[in-house]
Amino acid sequence: MTTVLAVAVFVIVYALIATERVPRTVAALGGVAAVFGLGIVGAQEAFYSRQTGIDWNVIFLLLGMMLVVAGLRRTGLFEFLAIWSAKRTRGRPYPLLVLLCTLTAVASALLDNVTTVLLVAPVTLLVCNRLKLNPVPFLIAEVLASNIGGASTLVGDPPNIIIGSRADLSFVDFVVNLGPIVVIVMVAFLLLSRFVFRDAFTYDPEAAESVMHLDEREAIENPRALIRGMAVLVLVLIGFVLQRTLGIEPSIVALLGGGAMMLAVPGPTDEYMKQVEWETLVFFMGLFVLVGALVEVGAIDALASALTDAVGGDPVAATFGILFGSAALSAIVDNIPYVATMAPVVDQLATNDPALNPGNVLWWSLALGADFGGNATAIGASANVVVIGIAKRYGYPISFWQFTRYGLLVTVVSIALCVPYLWLRYLA
Amino acid sequence: MKGVRDRGALHQCPTSTHAALFRHYAAGVMALDLAQPVGLVGTADTVLDIVRRLVDEALPGLAVISDDGRPLAVLPASQVLGLAVPAYIKDDLSLARVVDEAAADRLLEALVGLTVQDVLDDAEPDLLGTIDHDATLLEVAALMSRLHVPLLVVAGPDGRAIGTISAFKVLGTAINEV
Numbered sequence: 374m375t376t377v378l379a380v381a382v383f384v385i386v387y388a389l390i391a392t393e394r395v396p397r398t399v400a401a402l403g404g405v406a407a408v409f410g411l412g413i414v415g416a417q418e419a420f421y422s423r424q425t426g427i428d429w430n431v432i433f434l435l436l437g438m439m440l441v442v443a444g445l446r447r448t449g450l451f452e453f454l455a456i457w458s459a460k461r462t463r464g465r466p467y468p469l470l471v472l473l474c475t476l477t478a479v480a481s482a483l484l485d486n487v488t489t490v491l492l493v494a495p496v497t498l499l500v501c502n503r504l505k506l507n508p509v510p511f512l513i514a515e516v517l518a519s520n521i522g523g524a525s526t527l528v529g530d531p532p533n534i535i536i537g538s539r540a541d542l543s544f545v546d547f548v549v550n551l552g553p554i555v556v557i558v559m560v561a562f563l564l565l566s567r568f569v570f571r572d573a574f575t576y577d578p579e580a581a582e583s584v585m586h587l588d589e590r591e592a593i594e595n596p597r598a599l600i601r602g603m604a605v606l607v608l609v610l611i612g613f614v615l616q617r618t619l620g621i622e623p624s625i626v627a628l629l630g631g632g633a634m635m636l637a638v639p640g641p642t643d644e645y646m647k648q649v650e651w652e653t654l655v656f657f658m659g660l661f662v663l664v665g666a667l668v669e670v671g672a673i674d675a676l677a678s679a680l681t682d683a684v685g686g687d688p689v690a691a692t693f694g695i696l697f698g699s700a701a702l703s704a705i706v707d708n709i710p711y712v713a714t715m716a717p718v719v720d721q722l723a724t725n726d727p728a729l730n731p732g733n734v735l736w737w738s739l740a741l742g743a744d745f746g747g748n749a750t751a752i753g754a755s756a757n758v759v760v761i762g763i764a765k766r767y768g769y770p771i772s773f774w775q776f777t778r779y780g781l782l783v784t785v786v787s788i789a790l791c792v793p794y795l796w797l798r799y800l801a
Numbered sequence: 802m803k804g805v806r807d808r809g810a811l812h813q814c815p816t817s818t819h820a821a822l823f824r825h826y827a828a829g830v831m832a833l834d835l836a837q838p839v840g841l842v843g844t845a846d847t848v849l850d851i852v853r854r855l856v857d858e859a860l861p862g863l864a865v866i867s868d869d870g871r872p873l874a875v876l877p878a879s880q881v882l883g884l885a886v887p888a889y890i891k892d893d894l895s896l897a898r899v900v901d902e903a904a905a906d907r908l909l910e911a912l913v914g915l916t917v918q919d920v921l922d923d924a925e926p927d928l929l930g931t932i933d934h935d936a937t938l939l940e941v942a943a944l945m946s947r948l949h950v951p952l953l954v955v956a957g958p959d960g961r962a963i964g965t966i967s968a969f970k971v972l973g974t975a976i977n978e979v
Contacts, residue, residue: 449895456899495889499896502887583904591898767888 375413376670382407383663383672383714391706393752398652401659408666418669424717425665427658430538430624435485435654437627438528441609442488443648444634448599451480452592455496460589464504464581466574470514471563473497477515478522478559483610486523486530486756487650490516494763503587505580509769510573513776514566516760517748517783521562523756524744525555527613527623531657531755532712532743537623539716540723540736544613544623550737554794558745558787565786569779601637605630653755660713668717677721684729689800691729692738693792695719699742700788704749704781712743734799741791749784751776830974832941833934836955836964841866844873844918851917852881852909861967864930864954865917870961872954874921875930884920885911931956934963942971 386404390397408414418425445451454476462468473493481489493515501508523529527537527544537547593599609630616623635645667673684691695715703711719739723730730736747754751761751773757780764771840863842851851863855878862877883891885908890896897905932944932953945953951968 452893452895452899495893495896498887498889499900586901586904587899588901589899592895594895594898 375411376672378411379408379413379666379670380672382411382413383667386663387706387710390710396652397707397710398656398659401656401663405659405662408663413666414662414669418665419662422665425668427661427665428535428538430622431534431661432654432657433624434528434534434538434622434627435531435657436649437624437629437631438485439488439649440631440645441606441627441634442484443645444602444638444640445484445606446488446492446648447638447640447644448602449592449594450599450603451492452496453589455493456500456587456589456592459500459584460587464578464584465576466504466506467567469500469504470511470566470570470574473500473511474514474518474563474566475559478518478555481519481522482525482529482555483606484528486516486519486754487759489519489523490756490760491763493519494760494767498767498769499587500584503580503583505577506575507573507769508767509764509771509775510570512760512764512769513771513779514570516754516756517562517780518559519756520744520748520754521555521559521783521787524741525552528627530744530747531709532747533740534623535709535712535716536736536740539720540733542733542736543617545617546733547740550733551740554741554791557794558790561786561790562783565783569782595638598638602634605633605637608633657709657713660710664713664717667714673717674721677718677725680718680722681725681729686726686728688729688731688734689796691722692734692795692800695735696738696742696788696791696795699739700746700749700784703743703746704753704784707752708743708747708754712739715739715743732799734795737799738791738795741795742788745784745787745791748780748787749777750780753780830938831934832932832936832953832955832966833957833963835938835941835966835970835974836934837966837970838964840864840952840965841954841962842876842917843868844916844921846917848881848884848912848915848917848920849909851876852912855881861951861969864952864962864965865921866954866962872929872931872956872962875948875950875952875954876917876920877950877952884915885909887911930954931962932966934958938971938975941966942975945971 382404386400389395389400389403395403409419414425420426455473458472458476459469462472477489477493480492494512497511497515498508501511520530524533525548527533527542527547533547536542609626612619612626612630613623616626635642664673680691684694699711699715716739719735723735747757751757751771757776761771761776839858840860842854842863842865844865844867854860855863860878862875862880864875865873867873886897930944930948930950930953932941932955934955934957941953945951945968952965954965955963957963
């Protein structure tokens, strides 16, 4: 009976999140109240258990990186780089799209995707207005690039943070295993963009000249703060790379970085705190408790056992089943709750039959499927939702299908490229 | 000196409504006493027209009224100025610095062709900024303060706009009571 109740609560919460009938944080906290109220889990299971409780490593890694980003935002670095890039292209639309998308992808590898698109969207509008270009294709391309770039590192996309913590995979593990395929997908995406967005590439020499009058150096108000902020970012990256050697958790690196950034780029404390997405953190906590309840009642074990039987000890079936399934499901529901649910399932699958998981391939297929699958629809990833909201506010509404038409194509190409990569590297 | 009120503006008003109101509220400054018939614009006016009025009449803002004279919104001069600034620059002020002076000087070009109605379609409902004719000086000051607007539109008993009250007028009246 407890199992049925836990699954019912979970399904209801998932449906509420997917249909956006109530804010996702409210849905998650409502589910938490239900599992506590029904006695499915208690404080011990929810707050202190490694298997069934809130993953505090994930929460504090996110918090630390949000503070790092809050400091970087204050420096004007991103605006500087974007305008500098636009001027290097001399206002030619396709090279501009390539440079802005590359900048977005690289930034997304180091920072949260949502933050990256929030930084790049205003400057994109400025440049496109100057060039008399429709900014919509640029905004869509940037969010797709953001989701692609974010797949390459532990901190680039929230699903990766969850996977890294659950599977004990380091920053270097992600870069070494996912970096190459992300570069391949990114190159393919940029080539594809030449054709799918071709209608947007109209060149007006007079308008292009006006871009050359923008002064990117003016974006940086305090060069010393910028240098200090960059130094902190480099130290954080070194910390992530050496995290295993130093024997510290990624969350500790991020928290130290967040604190150092607040000192390096001084600003009102409340301004820093406003940049922390508290609602997202609470949403994550709620998700962990809900998934923990499923673990507690044995539902996750049962699902993992069923999957183990279904793949029949075949790592190829398991890998591509997870890859395709994750891509399809992440297109329909936000990839964060999806991965929060699937992480314990994959963990159990790998534990049940270690032969299914050579070189952690199950984890990489989960990450690639969820991260790239998030591109498929307007609601697949948080960054998509955010960009569509921004575009509407700026007077350039993007419809669900307008986004999905491009996103779905990019997802299909991305996943198709993952198949030979995973096969050749881990399964052949 | 409380209780001694300047009713000059009211006595100059020829309407019987105002005279009746004066008899009813014999003591205390009311919004009606402070209202001035300036700064009222219609929804069909262009934004550039109202910018010219703001400049020519040195007004802190304008009140928008409907065709039948009912108050619709208050447009402080700062909000009118804000209409000329793209939303993406409001979100990222550092972008305002990177734009060259020549382009920056042409900021009002964004308002060409816009009417007041276009502006109202995107306006915050909170900016209604209307106060009843019998509101006290404190009520007027409190609403101005809460809405961060430099003027309010005064609605008469029939709901139609009588005029506007500026923050300057409120302060000028209040200082005499100290």
